[in-house]
Amino acid sequence: MKRWGETPYEAHLPPETVLNQMEMAVVVCDRFSNVIYGNAFARQLFGFGGDELIGHSVLSLGIAEEDHEQATELAKHVLKGGVWEGTFCNLRADGSTVYTRAHAVPLRHPSGAVDGIVIFAREALRSNQREQDRYGLLERIGERLAGSLELESTLRRVADTLVPQFADHCFIDLFSGDRLFRRVSRHAGGWTPPPGTWAEVGEAVSYPPGHFSAKAMARRDAVLVEDMLQHRFAAPTEPSQRLGDAMGVTSVISAPLLVRGELLGVMSLALSNLTKRVDPHYDGFDRDLLGAIASRVALSVDNALLFEEERETALAFQKHLLPADSPPRLDGLQIAWRYEPARPLESHGHGIQTQVGGDWYDVIPLSAGRVGLVIGDVEGRGARAAAVMGQLRAALRAFAQDDKPPADILRKLDEWVRTMTRPERMRSGWNSDDLVRPPLVSCTYFVYDAWSRVLEFANAGHDPPLLVQDGVVSELEFGSEGVMLGVRGPGMGGEILFTEESAELKPGTTLVLYTDGLVDRRPREDGAYYSREQAREMVRSAVAAVSRQGVEAIANAAYDAVPGDVNDDVAIVVIRTAPEELAVTERSYPAEPIMVSEARRLASDAFASWGMAEERAELACLLVSEVVTNVVLHAATTPAPRRELVLDGGGPGQFGGDPFDEDDWGLTTDLAEQLGRREPRSKEFRLRLRRGADAVWVEVFDTDMRLPRIRSAGETDEGGRGLYLVDQLASRWGARPTSDGKAVWFEIPLD
Numbered sequence: 001m002k003r004w005g006e007t008p009y010e011a012h013l014p015p016e017t018v019l020n021q022m023e024m025a026v027v028v029c030d031r032f033s034n035v036i037y038g039n040a041f042a043r044q045l046f047g048f049g050g051d052e053l054i055g056h057s058v059l060s061l062g063i064a065e066e067d068h069e070q071a072t073e074l075a076k077h078v079l080k081g082g083v084w085e086g087t088f089c090n091l092r093a094d095g096s097t098v099y100t101r102a103h104a105v106p107l108r109h110p111s112g113a114v115d116g117i118v119i120f121a122r123e124a125l126r127s128n129q130r131e132q133d134r135y136g137l138l139e140r141i142g143e144r145l146a147g148s149l150e151l152e153s154t155l156r157r158v159a160d161t162l163v164p165q166f167a168d169h170c171f172i173d174l175f176s177g178d179r180l181f182r183r184v185s186r187h188a189g190g191w192t193p194p195p196g197t198w199a200e201v202g203e204a205v206s207y208p209p210g211h212f213s214a215k216a217m218a219r220r221d222a223v224l225v226e227d228m229l230q231h232r233f234a235a236p237t238e239p240s241q242r243l244g245d246a247m248g249v250t251s252v253i254s255a256p257l258l259v260r261g262e263l264l265g266v267m268s269l270a271l272s273n274l275t276k277r278v279d280p281h282y283d284g285f286d287r288d289l290l291g292a293i294a295s296r297v298a299l300s301v302d303n304a305l306l307f308e309e310e311r312e313t314a315l316a317f318q319k320h321l322l323p324a325d326s327p328p329r330l331d332g333l334q335i336a337w338r339y340e341p342a343r344p345l346e347s348h349g350h351g352i353q354t355q356v357g358g359d360w361y362d363v364i365p366l367s368a369g370r371v372g373l374v375i376g377d378v379e380g381r382g383a384r385a386a387a388v389m390g391q392l393r394a395a396l397r398a399f400a401q402d403d404k405p406p407a408d409i410l411r412k413l414d415e416w417v418r419t420m421t422r423p424e425r426m427r428s429g430w431n432s433d434d435l436v437r438p439p440l441v442s443c444t445y446f447v448y449d450a451w452s453r454v455l456e457f458a459n460a461g462h463d464p465p466l467l468v469q470d471g472v473v474s475e476l477e478f479g480s481e482g483v484m485l486g487v488r489g490p491g492m493g494g495e496i497l498f499t500e501e502s503a504e505l506k507p508g509t510t511l512v513l514y515t516d517g518l519v520d521r522r523p524r525e526d527g528a529y530y531s532r533e534q535a536r537e538m539v540r541s542a543v544a545a546v547s548r549q550g551v552e553a554i555a556n557a558a559y560d561a562v563p564g565d566v567n568d569d570v571a572i573v574v575i576r577t578a579p580e581e582l583a584v585t586e587r588s589y590p591a592e593p594i595m596v597s598e599a600r601r602l603a604s605d606a607f608a609s610w611g612m613a614e615e616r617a618e619l620a621c622l623l624v625s626e627v628v629t630n631v632v633l634h635a636a637t638t639p640a641p642r643r644e645l646v647l648d649g650g651g652p653g654q655f656g657g658d659p660f661d662e663d664d665w666g667l668t669t670d671l672a673e674q675l676g677r678r679e680p681r682s683k684e685f686r687l688r689l690r691r692g693a694d695a696v697w698v699e700v701f702d703t704d705m706r707l708p709r710i711r712s713a714g715e716t717d718e719g720g721r722g723l724y725l726v727d728q729l730a731s732r733w734g735a736r737p738t739s740d741g742k743a744v745w746f747e748i749p750l751d
Contacts, residue, residue, distance in 0.1 A: 025121040033058050033075045047092030064089040078104050078117045079528060086143050098123055137166055141293050151304040155184045158297050164188035167269035173205050174265035180205045188274050197243040208234040213254045213266045222255035224287040248273030251281040255294035259302040267294050323362055331369050331692035332450020334576040336551035337361060338559055342568050358385030359515045359571040360393055364400045367734055367745045368697040369690055372400045375513040375573055376443025376462060388439050403736030406445045406458035407500040417441055417486040441485040451584045451690055453505050458498040460485050466543055468510035473544045507579045512543055512558055517568030535562045551576050583610060586688035591632050599628045599687045610691045612750060620748045623730060626722040627700045627744050631685045634704060695749050703741035
């Protein structure tokens with residue numbers, strides 16, 4: 001007894017023989033969508049003979065021009081491992097038309113890689129030409145609309161499907177408010193109506209009461225005019241009437257676009273002498289068919305309008321949450337940025353692939369002319385991602401004012417992100433399944449000091465920026481990639497560590513910061529996608545080519561480097577360090593009262609050399625005395641434990657304050673007595689003065705880690721007003737921790 005698979009050798013048939021006996025077309029294409037095989041039935045179905053199409057594009061099978069886009073999307077989808085099924089319109093060599101039902105699957109190598117495409121096809125309906133048109137049209141309209149959520153694309157797909165297969169002219173008018181506007185005017189053979197005749201796209205349309213389009217909207221039903229020669233309708237204008245007569249319009253169908261009882265507009269199709277048809281007239285079946293098509297179009301238009309409204313809301317939300325269009329003017333830096341929201345990319349049968357994302361960036365002025373820079377990306381799409389992005393930007397701006405190192409700022413931001421996790425249902429014994437997972441966020445935070453040229457940074461899972469020095473493009477090295485913010489949830493334990501790193505940037509160094517939309521999923525012409533490394537290399541090459549140009553040119557070159565549409569938002573920030581050195585003066589002093597006058601003298605000389613107005617220079621010197629006096633008075637031989645310190649600024653000879661009042665300063669009696677005896681101290685302070693284009697910054701460094709705060713002084717108090725004066729007279733002031741103590745700073749405008 002023979003078992004399955006034990007066929008005698010004589011019974012084996014070559015694959016070619018088996019495929020040629022199939023009553024179904026089999027076409028095989030390579031990865032570039034070129035035909036490499038077609039069986040006998042394929043040659044019969046598509047109307048070509050021999051092997052003349054071998055090596056040519058699959059479009060050479062006679063696929064109608066309006067279906068070329070669909071065929072391209074098919075190839076892209078299948079080459080990524082998917083399957084596809086749908087209807088094509090094919091034009092045979094003899095001029096006849098056939099609708100084919102196609103099923104496409106990937107052709108895989110034994111290794112599993114996709115080597116090409118196998119297409120199985122059969123005739124959609126064995127009948128006359130008119131019946132074939134009717135059979136395939138509604139199905140193809142549905143397929144075209146299934147993946148469309150962009151209004152213009154939706155309307156274009158409809159018009160491309162209907163003209164010229166079912167109509168010589170297609171008009172779609174939609175309401176905007178209470179007025180009707182033309183959105184589509186498509187004609188066979190690329191013909192265009194003369195100006196001033198039929199309404200152009202974007203123009204308002206007003207139909208007289210007796211017009212067939214007006215009747216269709218009034219009746220909420222499709223209206224058929226089988227023979228225009230027997231029925232005269234009042235045209236919107238006299239020129240449009242004359243053009244219709246000249247074109248020989250023979251038959252018209254007009255159908256309202258209705259969805260959920262709301263009238264969105266009207267769609268009209270017309271036949272004319274523009275093409276030579278055997279029967280240039282519509283019938284009752286065609287009216288019903290267009291009514292069904294109009295229902296689908298109306299639903300798709302409504303979805304597209306809702307999507308565009310949501311997208312516009314998210315875009316407006318994001319635009320107001322991101323920095324202004326023009327970067328701020330900062331000392332020692334040139335800055336350019338560019339943000340481009342992703343356009344909706346559509347794939348046949350797979351719906352929308354992208355919405356507005358959560359890309360974000362910011363430039364934050366810090367103390368003493370230092371600058372904080374951040375770039376990041378929030379997981380997800382739509383208004384929620386934009387909202388989270390806005391909250392992140394606001395939170396980081398607030399945290400950055402603490403002037404802590406970047407790693408500390410990221411740790412604090414990570415904790416803030418994780419607080420967005422919450423139980424969905426308040427109940428006892430909830431577990432991790434009840435949690436709303438916090439968004440994942442990648443970002444890098446930089447702090448740049450233009451006077452020292454030191455860049456400090458910490459990374460949370462974001463791509464490293466490009467580093468351009470002397471025309472050579474590389475990547476800024478991250479010692480650690482870091483973990484994305486929000487990764488660690490409640491109950492997971494452990495501490496997320498972010499590595500503190502620094503680099504010194506040479507004069508004229510350029511950094512290109514970007515989000516992953518710049519290098520992710522860019523389609524190639526063959527339907528495949530560029531890898532991230534290929535895209536990165538393209539960006540590096542483009543930046544290198546314009547590295548000697550301005551920061552705006554570099555930002556534009558980076559954005560345009562990788563061809564193809566993007567399916568994610570792209571944010572780019574380009575910064576360049578100044579080629580010249582910035583003015584700075586600094587000196588260290590022993591923490592002794594006599595040094596207050598020395599510090600003031602240094603400040604006065606520096607302000608004079610910088611051309612500062614005399615009145616402002618005197619004010620700045622006064623505030624220098626106040627801050628330095630406080631440092632001297634609170635100096636100790638060893639650094640005190642970190643705690644808040646009340647500073648009153650009442651130094652020797654300044655506003656009558658008693659510098660040795662232990663109640664004012666919180667000092668022990670012994671220490672007060674030591675200060676009163678003016679015993680020598682080992683502690684030092686450092687005064688640093690910086691000049692920018694618009695302001696002067698004063699910083700006083702010491703090793704006491706206690707940060708100052710303003711204290712309200714009573715009417716009879718002799719001290720407690722020094723820091724209050726700094727707060728009132730300086731444009732900004734603050735204190736920040738340093739690696740070995742603190743820095744108290746204030747800013748005075750030059751003008």
